[in-house]
Amino acid sequence: MTDNRTRVVVIGGGYAGTLAANRLRMRDDVHITLVNPRPQFVERIRLHQLVAGTHVATADYDSLLGEGIDLVVDTATRIDTANQTVELKTLPALPYDYVIYAVGSTGTVPETIPGATEFAYPIAEYEQAQRLRAAIDDLDPDAPITVVGAGLTGIEAATELAEQGRKVTLVCGGQLGPYLSEPARRSVAKTMRKLGVVVMEDDVVAEVRADAVVFADGAVRPSALTVWTAGFGVPGLAAASGLHTDEIGRLITDETLTSIDDARIVAAGDCAAPSNEPLRMCCATASQYAPQAADTVLSRIAGTAPAEFEYAYAGACISLGRRSATLQVSRKDDSATKVYFAGRPIAAVKEAVCKGTLWALRRSARKPEAAFWLKGGPRPEQPALDKVVAQA
Template identity: 40%
Template sequence: MNATNTMNTEYRLVVLGAGYTGMLAAIRLARRTRNRTVRITLVDPSARFTERLRMHQIATGQELAEYRIADILDGTGIEFVQGRATAIDAIAGRVTVDGTATLRYDELIYALGSGTDSSAIPGAAEHAWTLNDPRSAHRFAERLTVAEARGGAVAVCGAGLTGIEAATEIAEQHPGLRVTLVSSAEPGSMMGEKARAYLNRALDRLGITRAIGQRITKVLPDAVELADGTLIPADLTLTTTGVRVPPLAEESGIATDQRGRVVVDATLRSVSHPNIHAIGDAAAVRQPWGEIHGTCQSGMPTAAYVADAIVRRLRGKKVAPFRFGYIHQPVGLGRKDAVIQFTKADDTPGRFYLTGKAAVLYKETVSSSPVPIFGLSRRFAAVPVQPYKGGRATAHLA
């Protein structure tokens, strides 16, 4: 980009996706470019901001605060376009929204996130629920109430962090249901031995049955089938296994990996189209210790970094490579319990962990932090997103 030209002509920045990462990138850019001729447009299909960290709470019937995207952006100067990006012309610098409207851009931030891949297990698309959007989660919550009234059963497929949190919330909020956690891997397998033992005691306390060590071969209307032929009865099945990203980047000729994520360089720019930046779950980001996996913990720093990197380039300054390291694995075990495994930079377990009320407070702080960060980012130019263990914080880009 030519920094001099941006002083006299409008520079167009388009952000696709108003999740945690897209929202932070847009707001941080608006605050840091407010004295420049820069137009920022944020595109998302929903009028409401979705707290994906709390989707398992919605799925068990809990009422959460509602945030309208327009209200969050009020006063920032960001233009919000409600619609779905359906095509990107990466050569001409154009985004098509809902198949008709066209937005031109000088730089694009691709922040479309990811969701559970219901095609990963045969029958899941037809018979299983996911936590991919609030409307589906609300409908699942209604079905849980009906199933509990008749003493029914629920199967949760996948024992990763999302599966564990969903299973424990269901068991705590609906004690009349029989809940089974189904997975080929042990719950908490990413944690240290002591934290994992605490997690399993919590599952026992909540009466959650585990079906562990068998591959799930099929989801049926009223059961989950395992590789050995075992059937796990289930009035409702919730799947949290497998990750999919939107196919938009691949369909638009942008370089992607085998999972459809945008392949980026050390500064999170597309290797095929340098005026496109990818952040969060939709980006294939490598660090010296390995590849980042999609979480809010890693996504928010990518958003802050890209916003700051764009500003530095507009000022004609060099940009240091993105550096990140994980610090924790926070897992809610219902509303009254939690376990926090502190980690090394590569997300392998460290020596320390936290449990009980202190862990609940820690987890709630983590889950609620993105929205306050948006507010702070409207007022201050370089709000720290999280401590880094893999390198210097993005604050050094200010």
């Protein structure tokens, strides 16, 4: 019997890909295939807990994916736009009518810093966090650990390890928590001091050794293990497929999240750069991109014009170990206000947020129409598509 359903291949089974795949079920004439390199869902917002041994940071897809979605465990290596197939590392290529490109992001270590790629540990992916967890298990309890990068990942990793009694130094290379308001930053710094974290704000790492870090001023500080959280990149699938990307490899799209090269490819999550003006890489962004990317595909299937995407932010919640956290309230454009909340009650809020992300995915598996996203965040004036292509 011929299957006349529209074939949609979702590449990437993270927050964005899973939510988008579920929302596509709003039509019953769509065949949905989700391609993911792992058989389990990875809770990236808990990878710092995996590193510290306080959470497994995975969940089964059984309850997260709606009925009828095919899960293919493999890695996409190329999108063949001419033949409309997604080539896989080990399995036969998958034919498609539309692709939702949701490959996410990964941790990167700069090749320009001597020793960094050899000795530093990124933690943005599950396998990276597992490798770091194993390295920590082999350390003496009093061995010094250096965390490089003062964004959310660096702060959460440093405090999680320090709470367990590890000797941790956080090297900011600039301001601690640059997205925080000054009052919230002081609060976070105070909590870190209580946990024993040494914060070095203005110092810059110039070299990483097996047993030390070297700073730009020539100072050498012992480090039995160096964690690198100061940079993110994206998989190179879009570039390998001949599609326009920004400087770090995010797929450039228009304001409907559609690739500027191919109307059959729609992006969601950390790997998307709408009009070459990407939003912050985070779960909050992915959960807003995803349903709108799915809606763009559904609109094209229905023969209607897709809507331009909308977004807004409400704040950021940062765990500071298991017993404290900080909630920074933001404006819709993601800029920090002076309002923040901190302490043990906010740790419970942060845990609720983490659990809530899985709850939202399970809800979307049961009710694909139930997705929600904020609106009203300002977008910069968008350049014409020919200018976007020139920028790429």
